Amino acid sequence: MVLTTGYCKYCGNPTNVEAPEEAEQAIVDRLATEACGCPMAETVRKRKKQAERAQKIIFSICDDAFPDAVKPLTDAVQGIQIGKIEDISIAMEGGVRIRMKRTKTGMAVTVEHKQKEERQI
Numbered sequence: 590m591v592l593t594t595g596y597c598k599y600c601g602n603p604t605n606v607e608a609p610e611e612a613e614q615a616i617v618d619r620l621a622t623e624a625c626g627c628p629m630a631e632t633v634r635k636r637k638k639q640a641e642r643a644q645k646i647i648f649s650i651c652d653d654a655f656p657d658a659v660k661p662l663t664d665a666v667q668g669i670q671i672g673k674i675e676d677i678s679i680a681m682e683g684g685v686r687i688r689m690k691r692t693k694t695g696m697a698v699t700v701e702h703k704q705k706e707e708r709q710i
């Protein structure tokens with residue numbers, strides 16, 4: 590590892606980072622971006638952590654019971670984060686609805702079990 594200078598891809602500021610000696614500039618720049626304190630780099634770091642948390646929650650809710658819902662919910666995470674998607678709702682068999690929506694602080698996932706009772710007379 591050597592100390593070398595990379596440039597943040599958002600603000601262009603140089604940052605000294607530890608990188609493998611043979612690392613390409615693109616990799617050094619990625620490390621510098623990850624270490625940069627500018628608002629955009631900070632926002633991207635927060636979104637990445639939030640997306641990781643969302644992925645864990647989606648798996649914990651869906652993996653065993655509703656495996657078919659994992660991919661569409663995961664695919665919607667980024668859209669919800671950037672505000673392109675307000676909410677996504679998946680109606681599963683058996684009257685279960687899984688909904689993921691944008692909130693003021695991030696996003697929320699809810700599972701609704703709609704129980705409809707009908708009596709034939």
Ligand SMILES: [Zn+2]
Pocket residue numbers: 597598599600601602622625626627628630
């Ligand atoms: Zn920056």
